[in-house]
Structures are given as structure tokens and as C-alpha cells.
Amino acid sequence: MSLLQINEVTHSYGSRTFFNWKDRSKKVLNDISLSIDEGTCLGMLGTSGAGKSTLGKVILGLERPQIGQVLFQGHDIYAADKHIRQKIRRDLQAVFQDSYSSVNPRMTAERIIAEPLENYEKLTAAEQKRTIIELLERVGLSERDLNKYPHQFSGGQLQRINIARAVSLKPKLIVLDESVSSLDMVNQALILGLLKELKEEFGLSYLFITHDIKAAYTLSDKVGVLEKGKLVEIYDSKNQFFTSKHPVVHRMRDSILAEHPRFRTIR
Amino acid sequence: MITSIRKMFISQKIIPICSIILGILFIVTLLAPWIAPNDPIAVNLAYKLQPPSVEFPLGTDHLGRCNLSRILYGGRISLGFAMLIFISSLTIGLIIGTYSGYKGGWVDQVLMRICDGVMAFPSLILILGLVGIFGPGLPQVVLALMLVQWVYYARMFRSMALSLKEQNFIAAAKISGSSQWKIIRNHIVPNVLPPLVVMGTLEMGWAIMDISAMSFLGLGVQPPAAEWGAMIHEGKSYIRTNPELMLYPGLMIMLVIVTFNLLGEALSERYSVKRRS
Amino acid sequence: MLGTEQSNVLQVNNLQVQVKTKNGASTLVEDINFELKRGEVLGLVGESGCGKTVTSMSILQLLNRKSTSIEGSILLQGRELNGLGEKGMREIRGKDIAFIMQNPMNAFTPVFTIGHQFIETIRSHTKWNKKQATELAIEAMHHVNLPDPVKLLKCYPFQFSGGMLQRVMIAMAACLHPAVIIADEPTTALDVNNQKNVLYHLEKIRAEYGTAILLISHDLGVIAEMADHVAVMKKGRIIEKAGVFQLFDEPRHEYTKKLLNARSKLQFYESAVHLA
Numbered sequence: 001m002s003l004l005q006i007n008e009v010t011h012s013y014g015s016r017t018f019f020n021w022k023d024r025s026k027k028v029l030n031d032i033s034l035s036i037d038e039g040t041c042l043g044m045l046g047t048s049g050a051g052k053s054t055l056g057k058v059i060l061g062l063e064r065p066q067i068g069q070v071l072f073q074g075h076d077i078y079a080a081d082k083h084i085r086q087k088i089r090r091d092l093q094a095v096f097q098d099s100y101s102s103v104n105p106r107m108t109a110e111r112i113i114a115e116p117l118e119n120y121e122k123l124t125a126a127e128q129k130r131t132i133i134e135l136l137e138r139v140g141l142s143e144r145d146l147n148k149y150p151h152q153f154s155g156g157q158l159q160r161i162n163i164a165r166a167v168s169l170k171p172k173l174i175v176l177d178e179s180v181s182s183l184d185m186v187n188q189a190l191i192l193g194l195l196k197e198l199k200e201e202f203g204l205s206y207l208f209i210t211h212d213i214k215a216a217y218t219l220s221d222k223v224g225v226l227e228k229g230k231l232v233e234i235y236d237s238k239n240q241f242f243t244s245k246h247p248v249v250h251r252m253r254d255s256i257l258a259e260h261p262r263f264r265t266i267r
Numbered sequence: 268m269i270t271s272i273r274k275m276f277i278s279q280k281i282i283p284i285c286s287i288i289l290g291i292l293f294i295v296t297l298l299a300p301w302i303a304p305n306d307p308i309a310v311n312l313a314y315k316l317q318p319p320s321v322e323f324p325l326g327t328d329h330l331g332r333c334n335l336s337r338i339l340y341g342g343r344i345s346l347g348f349a350m351l352i353f354i355s356s357l358t359i360g361l362i363i364g365t366y367s368g369y370k371g372g373w374v375d376q377v378l379m380r381i382c383d384g385v386m387a388f389p390s391l392i393l394i395l396g397l398v399g400i401f402g403p404g405l406p407q408v409v410l411a412l413m414l415v416q417w418v419y420y421a422r423m424f425r426s427m428a429l430s431l432k433e434q435n436f437i438a439a440a441k442i443s444g445s446s447q448w449k450i451i452r453n454h455i456v457p458n459v460l461p462p463l464v465v466m467g468t469l470e471m472g473w474a475i476m477d478i479s480a481m482s483f484l485g486l487g488v489q490p491p492a493a494e495w496g497a498m499i500h501e502g503k504s505y506i507r508t509n510p511e512l513m514l515y516p517g518l519m520i521m522l523v524i525v526t527f528n529l530l531g532e533a534l535s536e537r538y539s540v541k542r543r544s
Numbered sequence: 545m546l547g548t549e550q551s552n553v554l555q556v557n558n559l560q561v562q563v564k565t566k567n568g569a570s571t572l573v574e575d576i577n578f579e580l581k582r583g584e585v586l587g588l589v590g591e592s593g594c595g596k597t598v599t600s601m602s603i604l605q606l607l608n609r610k611s612t613s614i615e616g617s618i619l620l621q622g623r624e625l626n627g628l629g630e631k632g633m634r635e636i637r638g639k640d641i642a643f644i645m646q647n648p649m650n651a652f653t654p655v656f657t658i659g660h661q662f663i664e665t666i667r668s669h670t671k672w673n674k675k676q677a678t679e680l681a682i683e684a685m686h687h688v689n690l691p692d693p694v695k696l697l698k699c700y701p702f703q704f705s706g707g708m709l710q711r712v713m714i715a716m717a718a719c720l721h722p723a724v725i726i727a728d729e730p731t732t733a734l735d736v737n738n739q740k741n742v743l744y745h746l747e748k749i750r751a752e753y754g755t756a757i758l759l760i761s762h763d764l765g766v767i768a769e770m771a772d773h774v775a776v777m778k779k780g781r782i783i784e785k786a787g788v789f790q791l792f793d794e795p796r797h798e799y800t801k802k803l804l805n806a807r808s809k810l811q812f813y814e815s816a817v818h819l820a
Contacts, residue, residue, distance in 0.1 A: 047735050062438060089444045102435040106457045115453075119444035155592070165443065184592045184762040189806035211736050214807075255736045257743075257765030259807065261788045264769045266740065266747050 001074055002035040003205050004173055009033070009058060009068030028054045029065065030229040036173065041199065041206040042234075043220030045213060045252065051229040052209045056177040059207060060094055061085075072173070090120050093166040097178035099158035103150045109136070110146040113165045120169055135164040139194060156187035160194070167198055176208045180215055192218045213256055225249055282537065285530035292523060296342030305333035307340040308491040316509055328498075328512050329505055330491075337493035338515055344494045346523065348405065349474035352412045353467060359413075360420025365455050367421070368428025369447065379425070382418045390415040390477070398486050405478075405494075408487040412477055416470075420463070427459045468531035472524040479520055495520050552619070553723045553756045554580040554603070554641075559616035561602050569613070572598045573780040576616070580724060580756040587771030587788065588760045589803070595780040596760045600726045603758075604643060605633045621723055639669040642717035646729040648709035652701040659697030662716055669720055684719035685712065688745045707738030711745060718749045725749070726758045731766055743769055764807050768792065776800050 011029040028051045036042045046052045057063040059070055061077050070077050072088050080088065093116075096102045103112050113132045117123060123131065133143050139160040150158055159179065166174050176195070180188040196219060198204060210216050216223055223241045225232040227248045235241040241249065258264045295302065304324060311331035319326045325334035367378040390411055397407040431437065432455070440450050479496030481487035488494035490501065495516035502512030559576035562569040573595040580586050588596050601607050602614050605625060618625040620641055625633070637643070645651050652661055659681065666677040678697070685693035688711040701709060710730060717725050727746060731739040743766065749755050759770055767774055767788065774791045776784040776799065784797040795801045 047737055060438075060442060062441065086444070089442070092442070094439070094442050096435045096439070098435060102439050104436045104440075104454050104458070107453075115440060115445060116443035119449075162439075165439070185764060186591050186762075186803060186806045213736070251737065255740050257740065257763070258768045259765070260792050261768045261771075266743050266769045 003038045003073060004036040004059065004207070005071040006035070006059065007033050007069045007071070009055075009065045009070065011054060011058060011063070011065040011067075027229050029058065032068070032226075032229075032231045034224060034231065034234060036205055036207060038172065038205055039199075039203050040221045041208055041219050043216035043223040044207060044209045044226055045211065045216055045223060046209075046226035047211060052211075052226055053177060055226065056094070056175045056207070056209050060092060060175055061089070090116070090169045091172040092175075093169070093171040093173070094175040094177060095159070095162045095166050095179040097181055099155050099162055099182065100150060102162050103158065105150050108147045108149060109141075109153075109161050112150075112161060113168055116165060116169050131168070132164075135168055136161075138167075138198075139164045140190075156183050156191065159183065159187075159191055163191070163194065163198070167202060167204070170202055171204070173205045173207065176206055176210075176219075178210055179208075181210060181212065188215060195219060213252060225252070281529055281533045285526045285533070288526050289523070289530065292342065292526075293346060296339055296346055299336075299339040299343055303333070303336035303339045305336045307332060307336040307493045309333075310491070316505075325515060326511065328502065329509075332491075332493075334511070334515055337498060338495070338519060341493040341495045341498060341516065342519065344405065344488060344492070345475050345478055345496070345520070348409050348478055349471055352409055352416060352474045352478075353471050355413050356416035357420050357463070357467060359417040361424055361456065361460075363417070364421035364424025365428045365451050365459060368425035369432050369451055369455055371429075371432075375425070378421075382421055385415065385418045388415065394481060394486060403486050403489055405482075405488045405492075408478060408481045412474065416474075423463060423466075424459055427462075428455050431455055431458055462535075465531060465534040468527050468534060472527040472531075475520065475523055475527075551581075551622075552579040553582050553621060554758070555617070555619040556599075556603065557617040557619075559599065559602060559614070559618065561598055561607065561612055561614050563612045571780060572612075573602070573777075575781055578775050578782070578785065580758060582723075582756055583750060583754040584772045585750065585757045585759055585770050587767035587774040588758060588777060589762065589764060589767050589774060590777035591762060594777040596762075596777055597728055598780075599777075600643075600728050600758065600760055603726065604637060604641065605630075635669070638665055638722070639720050640722050641724045641726065642720070642722040644710075644713050644717050644725060644727040644730050647733045648706055648713050649701070649733075651713055652709065654701055657698055657700055658704070658712055662697065662712070665716055666719065680719055681715075684715040687718070687748070688712075688715045690715070706734050707741065710734060710738070710742050714742065714745050714749070718753070718755065721753050722755060724756045724758065726760070728760045729762070730759075731761070731763070739766075740769075746770070764803060776803065 009029055009032045010027065012027045030051075032055065034042070044052055044055065054063065058065050061070070064078050069079075072092060075084055075088060077085065077088055077092075110129070110132055113135055114128060117128055117131060121128075129146075133146065136142060136145055141157060141160055141164075145153070145157075145161075153161065162179075179195075180191050183191060192215060195206070199206060199219075206219065208216060208219050217238055220238075222234060222236055223238065224234040225241075225246075225248060232248050233244065233246060235244065242253070244250075304322070309332060311327075314323070314327050314331040315329055317323055317327040317331075323333045323335070325338065328334055328337070363378055363382075367375045393415060394408055394411040397411050398404075401407055428451075437450060437454060440454055445453070478487060479494070479499070482494050482496030483500045485500060488497045490497065498516040499513050499520075502509070502516070505512050556576055556578050560574040561572045563572055564570075576599055578586060588599065590596055598607070602612075603618055603625065605614075605628065607614065609630075614626055616626065620636065623636075625636070628636075652658065659678070662681045662684075663674060663677045666672065666680055667674070670677070672680070681697060682693040685696065690696055690708065690711055696704075696708075696712075704712065710733075714730075725746070730746070731742050734742065746757060746759075747770065750757055757770075759766065761767060771788045774784075774786060774788050775782045776791075776797065778799050784791070784795065784800045786796075791800065792804065795804055
């Protein structure tokens with residue numbers, strides 16, 4: 001049984017309302033089925049508007065799809081009872097694209113990371129503080145950052161705090177929704193490196209949603225391609241992605257910029 | 268004088284100045300029972316309409332009561348109850364507004380329609396209604412103002428909650444397992460309050476005006492209790508001979524409201540500048 | 545065909561920018577020296593916050609005049625820009641030196657049509673009438689492969705996608721054939737599919753008009769594709785300057801090596817690309 005399985009998920013926005021009888025809905029996700037095994041990372045590539053973020057929200061339990069099921073460890077997350085949903089919640093975490101809007105600007109780093117711990121673990125104040133310090137150190141920050149506010153951190157540092165929060169409960173699956181796209185190249189590489197280490201250390205699974213092929217490759221075991229709400233293909237290996245003749249994939253590969261000036265295609 | 272106030276504004280010195288003035292006023296009126304020279308309601312017709320003296324620092328009114336003592340005791344009512352109205356309507360508005368904005372859907376619709384209904388009701392009519400049932404008195408005025416004022420705050424808090432709930436950190440809080448009340452308490456309220464505290468200082472001024480106006484009309488505080496609006500009401504018969512009976516309480520009202528307003532404006536200016544930088 | 549002139553179109557010497565803070569003057573960038581020749585592309589690369597944008601803003605004299613002080617020499621076609629008043633700069637900006645900014649959505653006023661803004665820009669620098677300016681605008685839009693320019697000019701910014709708006713911005717920047725174009729992270733806000741497109745159009749302008757380009761980016765891929773020379777910035781200083789091939793093959797500074805390694809950490813199968 002795979003960790004996450006979604007079946008025939010279809011979702012649209014802008015459907016009928018009281019004053020708007022005509023069905024003006026737009027299918028954002030169209031008949032999507034995929035699965036993620038434990039300890040693996042599925043990269044989901046696609047241009048903006050392809051439905052990637054909506055897929056993330058549906059999988060996280062934030063948006064119920066109109067058609068289809070989302071099964072986490074065998075349980076339908078939208079149909080399960082409260083007790084099971086609570087249990088699933090701790091195992092399904094996320095890191096979003098914009099690090100600043102992902103944190104409450106009035107909370108210190110300590111309180112931000114403490115939130116999931118307070119909800120699920122019964123730790124004493126001292127134990128909790130120690131756990132938080134360990135988490136901060138694990139993501140490359142330090143005890144000195146405990147009492148700082150979000151505006152005192154750079155984008156990259158704040159994203160590390162978001163990651164610390166996401167792994168604090170040792171979840172099973174983390175949805176990375178364009179988690180490095182707002183960072184500059186150096187920080188991207190560093191954060192991707194951190195995510196890779198954490199994956200191995202804690203046996204995490206990731207759904208890595210991104211438009212950046214290179215980033216997807218660093219982290220993913222399998223790669224899927226989403227285009228206009230439909231799942232074009234899921235490739236079991238990076239090699240398969242590269243050698244695919246599908247026009248959407250071909251277009252994506254063409255858009256990759258050169259690694260070295262001798263490979264340049266524009267000049 | 269206008270330019271010097273403007274200059275004070277720009278240098279933001281106005282905030283500590285206003286805060287000190289208001290602080291003094293609050294403390295002094297709070298300590299009225301201990302520092303007032305005389306009993307504010309003690310009538311003594313032998314001393315009526317006396318000019319300022321050692322025994323009566325601000326003179327006496329038409330019933331021989333000490334003006335200064337009445338000002339001090341009156342301040343307790345004006346400021347104290349204005350504070351009460353402000354805090355209670357803010358609290359009710361906060362709870363209803365944030366819950367309504369966060370929850371959305373039919374809960375939001377129902378609560379907002381209730382707000383619309385209450386808003387359509389002028390506070391004056393409500394006061395007159397309550398006065399009609401219970402007779403004139405301060406509790407009626409305070410209750411009516413509380414019942415009407417919360418709606419304004421509720422709408423403000425609701426619209427702020429609406430925009431806040433789309434932010435990623437709310438989704439992150441849900442993903443962290445926080446219940447909806449925990450989210451409202453820890454994430455929505457702290458981000459919604461600060462700008463409104465600023466607005467609140469301006470509101471205080473209005474609350475004082477309302478109480479004084481009602482008392483002036485004879486609907487609020489009843490004699491012999493001292494209250495600034497009521498004092499103006501009683502003093503208006505003597506406007507030609509002893510204008511100070513109206514001036515003292517009138518100036519106090521003006522002082523408090525102007526100070527609150529200047530403070531509120533300066534705070535909101537400071538707040539928006541902080542946001543920008 | 546590039547011109548045979550070898551003189552520098554843009555020459556920056558000892559540029560230093562300081563900003564006045566509560567605690568005195570704080571240096572944003574210092575000791576900045578570089579030059580641009582006709583038809584050349586200089587890539588300015590570094591992490592966010594290293595001073596790339598401050599440098600470009602100071603060339604355009606768009607920094608806050610009251611709180612920032614600019615020292616050093618900025619020569620555009622032999623003319624000193626530092627110290628030139630706002631009136632003088634307004635004549636130069638758009639005509640002799642143009643700017644393409646990172647987020648195209650922010651570059652346009654939402655309440656006027658694209659045509660209105662485009663034509664206004666042209667007419668503020670030339671003596672042409674509305675009809676002539678419109679023709680130039682249409683031609684410029686054709687040049688960047690925007691379909692049906694006549695119709696597009698009547699549209700509002702919100703009706704365009706990011707990639708299209710960026711192309712409009714390029715069209716506007718290039719239509720008066722400025723000597724220098726400063727492109728500040730022109731691809732960062734765009735989708736991968738549009739990135740190469742934008743760079744392609746920049747290259748077209750460079751090749752046809754001999755425009756010199758100061759290309760600012762944190763993405764070394766953009767630099768690899770476009771630059772002739774590269775200046776690497778860190779904490780307000782240029783720490784390495786070299787020809788693009790030399791920089792990629794033999795980086796000297798530790799930081800440059802770190803930047804280059806960051807990219808190869810994004811494990812990429814180079815050989816596979818060139819098979820497909």
C-alpha cells in the first residue's frame with residue numbers, strides 16, 4: 001500500500017452560485033490519479049496555471065475535490081472521522097513558496113515552531129524549548145534565533161524555520177509547494193540540500209511541486225508532468241523523463257538554460 | 268499655534284505629550300474621592316455662585332456646590348463610562364467580527380445581517396426607548412451606546428479577518444493541527460488589534476461626547492450627580508451671569524476629546540510610517 | 545553588424561553609494577568599476593542583497609536624492625551622469641539608457657492602456673505626433689513577436705500575461721534604440737517557458753542595434769546564455785570580474801566557486817540534454 005494515493009481527482013473553481021446559474025466552472029484538475037510510496041519524492045512539474053498548487057491543497061486536506069478520493073495510508077482523508085483525521089493531520093505537512101506569508105508576523109521563531117508541538121505533543125516547557133532548539137540547529141539556525149521575529153530573517157532563513165516547523169512532528173509526507181522558487185540560486189541549492197538530508201534522516205516522503213526542472217531533479221525519485229490540469233505522464237526515472245518524446249516534456253527541456261557558456265543556445 | 272502643533276506632530280512629540288495629559292486626567296479623576304476639596308453634591312444655598320476662593324478653588328454653582336469637586340467627580344463618570352463603553356463594544360465586536368470573518372459562509376451572512384439591522388437603528392432612538400421603559404438614567408445611556416457601538420467594530424474586524432484568512436500562515440496553522448478557535452485567538456486577533464487600538468483613541472472621544480450629550484439633554488446622568496454634560500445643562504440658565512458654570516465642564520470635555528484625537532491621529536501616522544519602512 | 549568603435553558606451557569608475565541612517569552613513573556599494581562596449585553584454589551576478597539593484601538604480605539616478613549619496617563617475621557615451629539634475633536625467637532615461645525591470649506587472653499603470661503608456665513614453669522623448677508614435681510602437685511590438693499589436697495597444701495591463709508584458713517592456717525599452725539597456729532580473733518573475741523567449745528578444749535587439757546590455761541576475765544560467773563579461777558582486781563589492789568563459793572555467797574567488805557549485809548541485813544530466 002502506498003503512502004499516498006489519489007484517484008480520479010477532478011476539481012474546478014467558479015461553479016454555479018445563487019446568482020449565477022450558468023455553469024462557468026473551469027476545470028483546474030482533471031481526472032488525476034497518482035501515488036507516492038513511503039520514503040520517496042515525487043516531483044510535479046508544470047507551468048503556472050497547470051493546477052499544481054490546487055493539487056497540493058487537495059492533497060493536504062485543505063480543499064475537498066469535487067470528484068475523486070485522496071487516500072493517505074489507506075484512509076480517505078475527506079471521509080474519515082475526526083479521530084483519524086487528527087492522526088493523519090500530523091503526518092501530512094507542508095512548506096509553501098512565500099516564506100514570509102507562511103508565518104505569523106507577530107510570532108517569534110520559537111512560537112512558530114512550537115505550534116504543531118503544542119497541538120500534538122505533551123511536553124513540558126523545558127522539553128519543548130529543547131526540542132525547538134534542536135530543530136533550529138538541524139536546519140542550520142541557532143538558539144539565538146529563538147526570540148527573533150520574521151522580519152529579522154532573510155527569505156532563506158525564514159524558509160528554514162518553515163521547514164523546522166514542518167518536520168517537528170516527524171511527519172510521513174511533506175508537500176513542498178514551490179518551496180525554493182522565491183530564493184536566489186545559492187539559497188535554493190542550500191535548502192534543497194537540507195531537504196535531501198532530512199528526507200534520508202527521517203525517512204520522509206515529498207511531493208515536490210515546482211516549475212524548475214533542475215530543482216525537481218535534485219530531490220525527486222520520480223517525476224510527473226502536469227499540463228492544464230491533466231497529468232501528462234509520470235516518469236519512474238529521470239532518464240525516462242529526459243528521453244521522453246512527449247511534446248510538453250520536450251518544450252520543458254528546451255526551456256532549460258545553459259549550464260556553461262559553451263552550451264549556450266541563444267547567442 | 269497651528270504651526271507649532273503641526274511641528275509637534277511631525278516630530279511625534281505629540282504622542283508622549285498627549286499621553287501624559289490624559290494620564291494626569293485619568294489619575295486625577297480616579298483619585299477624586301481623596302483629592303476633591305468638597306463633597307460634590309453637598310448643597311449649601313448660602314454659598315451659591317461664589318467666585319474662586321481657598322475653600323472653593325473654582326467657585327460654586329447655583330446650588331452652592333463646589334465646582335472643582337464636581338468637575339473631578341464628573342470626570343470619573345465621563346471618562347470611566349466612556350472607557351467602559353469602548354472596551355465592552357470593542358470586545359463584543361472583536362469576538363463577533365473575527366468569528367464571522369473567519370468562518371464565512373452562512374454564519375457570516377447571518378451575523379452581518381444582524382449587524383445591518385442594529386446599524387440601521389439610531390442610538391438616540393434606542394436611548395429614548397430605554398428611557399421610556401426605565402426612566403432617564405446613566406445605565407440606560409451606557410447600555411444603549413454599548414449595544415449600538417459594537418457593530419462598527421464588528422464590521423472592521425470582520426473585513427480584516429477576511430483578508431487575513433487567505434494568508435498562508437493560516438493554512439500553515441491548520442496544517443499544524445490548530446483548532447479554529449486557536450487560530451482566531453493566536454493568529455487573527457493579534458494581527459487585527461493594533462490598528463484598531465489606534466482607532467479606539469478616536470472612538471473614546473466620541474464616547475465621551477455621547478455621554479455628555481445625553482446628560483446635557485437630561486436623558487443620562489440625573490441630578491444631583493456630577494457629570495460634565497449634566498453640568499453644562501444645569502449651567503445654561505446662568506450663561507449671562509456666571510458663564511463659568513458652563514465653561515469649566517465644557518473646556519474639560521474639549522480638552523479630553525482634542526487630546527484623544529491628536530493622540531489617535533499621531534498614532535495612526537506613526538503606525539503607517541512603521542508599515543512603510 | 546557590430547560597430548567597430550571600441551570606446552566604452554558606459555563607464556563606471558569608483559562608484560560608491562551611501563545611505564543616511566539614524567546611526568550615520570551606511571555604505572550600500574563601493575569600489576564599483578566596470579565598462580560596457582557597444583553590443584556587449586555585461587552580466588552582474590550575486591545573491592539577493594548584494595547591491596546589484598542599487599548599482600543599476602544609481603546609474604539611472606533613481607535613488608532617493610535626499611537620503612542617498614552617490615560618489616564616483618558614471619559616463620554614458622562620454623557624458624557624466626552623476627550630479628546631473630533630474631531634468632537632464634529625464635531626457636536621457638528612455639532615450640539613451642533604458643530599463644527593464646523584474647516584475648512587469650509593476651512597471652505599468654493599471655488604469656491606462658498599454659498603448660497610452662507606450663506612446664506617452666515615445667512622445668516624451670521625441671517630437672513626433674501621435675500617429676508616428678503609434679506606428680513606431682506597433683513596429684516595436686512586431687519586433688518582439690507580439691501578435692496583433694494594433695489590438696494589444698488598446699488593452700490594459702491586467703489583460704496581459706507576465707511573459708507578454710515583459711516583451712512589451714522590452715519593446716518599449718528598445719524602440720528608441722538606446723545605447724544601453726539595463727535589464728534587472730528580467731526573467732525571474734516569469735515562467736520557464738517564457739524565460740528563454742525574453743532572452744532571445746534581448747539578444748535580437750543587441751545584434752540588430754548594437755545595444756549594450758547590463759544584465760543583472762542571480763541565475764547563472766541567464767549569465768551563461770547571454771553574457772560576454774561577468775562581474776560577481778558580494779556585499780556591495782565586485783569580487784571578481786572576467787570574461788564569461790574564463791569565469792565558468794577558472795573561477796578565482798572562493799565565492800564565485802561557491803556560486804558555480806550551487807548550480808551543479810542541482811544535479812543536471814548535461815549529456816542528456818544534448819542528446820535530445
